[in-house]
Amino acid sequence: MSRKVAVFRREHFNAAHRLFNPSWDDATNDKVFGKCAWPHYHGHNYELEVKVVGLPDPDTGYVMDMKVLSDLIKREIHSRFDHKNLNLDTVEFKNLNPTAENIVLVIYDLLRPHIPEQMDLQVRLYETPRNFVEYPV
Ligand code: NI
16 A cells, blocks of 8 residues: 655635636626626635645655745745735736636646655645635546
């Protein structure tokens, strides 16, 4: 049996967004996205869970130093998105609808290059305590 272990780090950020498809008219956006299409934006308290899977290092006993993982999330994710309007203030969502699904894909792509190749990465994003997404599945 594999001796791989999953380690998790949870972080938090607040951000505003608006869901809409610019190629649709207002009525269609309203119908599909409801109050999430509100033109003056709305905010969420996003909870982010980052999971890294690997073998504990024989010298440290760590899969990954949690301080390193925490600093990485702060640098790549928190500093980019915390207290930002995702639609207006970020390049990542300038032309990408900031649904939880798209946000989790963007976060994965930002983190993946910084996690050692032999380790698996999975990201879970809570938009509300009851609505959350995960990538990869
Ligand atoms: Ni929303």
